[in-house]
Amino acid sequence: MAKTVVPQCLDCCRHDSRPCSQPGAPLPDFRVTPATPFAVTGIDLAGPVFSADYPGKKLYKLLFTSAIVRAVHLELTGSMSLVDFMQALWRFAALRGIPSVIYSNNAKTFVATSSEVQKVFGHLAPKWRFNVPRSPWWGGWFEGLVGSVKIALKKTLGIRYVIKNELETTLIEIEACINSRPLTFVSDEPDLEHYLTPSHVILGRNITSKPPVDIEPYVVTPDDLRDREEIGDKRLEQFWNVWRKDYLANLPPVVKGFNQKCR
Numbered sequence: 001m002a003k004t005v006v007p008q009c010l011d012c013c014r015h016d017s018r019p020c021s022q023p024g025a026p027l028p029d030f031r032v033t034p035a036t037p038f039a040v041t042g043i044d045l046a047g048p049v050f051s052a053d054y055p056g057k058k059l060y061k062l063l064f065t066s067a068i069v070r071a072v073h074l075e076l077t078g079s080m081s082l083v084d085f086m087q088a089l090w091r092f093a094a095l096r097g098i099p100s101v102i103y104s105n106n107a108k109t110f111v112a113t114s115s116e117v118q119k120v121f122g123h124l125a126p127k128w129r130f131n132v133p134r135s136p137w138w139g140g141w142f143e144g145l146v147g148s149v150k151i152a153l154k155k156t157l158g159i160r161y162v163i164k165n166e167l168e169t170t171l172i173e174i175e176a177c178i179n180s181r182p183l184t185f186v187s188d189e190p191d192l193e194h195y196l197t198p199s200h201v202i203l204g205r206n207i208t209s210k211p212p213v214d215i216e217p218y219v220v221t222p223d224d225l226r227d228r229e230e231i232g233d234k235r236l237e238q239f240w241n242v243w244r245k246d247y248l249a250n251l252p253p254v255v256k257g258f259n260q261k262c263r
Contacts, residue, residue, distance in 0.1 A: 030101065031067050031141070032248060034240045037201045038092075040067040041099040041126075042142030045080060045107065046150060051164040059164070061171065062088050063149060064096070065142045067103070069243070070183060071198035072145055074175045076168050082112045086120070089113065099126045103142070106133050149174055180207040184246040196242055 006012045030040045042065045048058035060080055064073040073096055075088040093099075098121060104110040114128035131138035152174045162170070176199075184196040199207045 027248075027251075033068070034243070035068055035100075036097065037066050037069050037071050037198070038064065038073070038096045039100045041065065041102050042067060042139060043102055043104045043110065044139065044142050044146050045077075045109070046146045049076075049153070049167065050161070051167050052161045053163040059167070061146075061149060061153075063142065063146055064092050065145050066198070067141060069198050069201045070141075070145075071202055072149070072175055072178050074149065074171045076164070076171055080107075080109050082109060082116060085109050085113055086116060089117070098124055102126045102128050103131070103139065104128070105131050105136065105139055145178065148178060152177065176207050184242065184250070196239075196247060200239065 044063050045060050047060035051059060060077045062075040062077050073092055075091060077084045077088050117125045136143065156170055179198040179202060182195045182197055186195045197206050
């Protein structure tokens with residue numbers, strides 16, 4: 001009799017129920033569509049940090065991250081002003097290219113820059129998309145890398161107080177380390193390096209590997225150029241196949257142990 005009565009009691013169901021979990025939505029199209037490394041970019045500011053040659057002046061770490069291949073680009077800015085941020089954006093565009101879409105939070109600097117880039121870049125200006133206000137979990141795909149940069153900077157410098165040039169060099173080294181992290185499975189055999197890293201898209205190889213050097217001169221013929229183009233197309237297609245099968249398919253689920261029933 002108790003088993004038949006308790007499920008009909010609202011108070012008992014409310015106190016005895018287990019929490020439900022919301023299933024994670026599939027990744028948006030801009031995360032699963034092959035494109036150039038920084039075509040879809042997330043931006044975030046972190047800091048402040050200080051340097052020995054500018055005591056008392058706050059410096060900020062500016063992170064650009066790719067939504068597709070998870071590569072990062074780090075800049076050191078003198079402040080959070082519009083002028084300093086536009087200078088950093090110019091440097092990024094000159095090195096990595098102008099993004100098609102930029103995602104960021106609703107910081108005043110980003111809101112002001114979204115209007116300024118329309119004047120500066122004209123018809124080439126990227127589309128600026130903001131997260132929902134007061135919803136930091138919307139930018140998890142670049143907020144997580146901000147945490148990685150902070151941890152790496154803390155472990156690298158510790159309690160040392162360095163000058164600005166050394167701080168910039170440290171950030172570039174951290175950028176190289178993050179871009180050389182494996183995105184796919186790494187074998188236990190040291191001779192095998194068939195794993196994917198963000199630097200494979202940026203440089204065509206892993207940053208920690210030594211590039212091949214051919215010092216013997218040779219004559220390039222039209223047939224050689226056609227063969228190189230075919231090889232390049234095959235390598236690019238192979239890269240995106242590995243990216244789909246080994247990276248996207250093995251991403252961890254957003255919600256672990258989804259429970260559809262509340263009781």
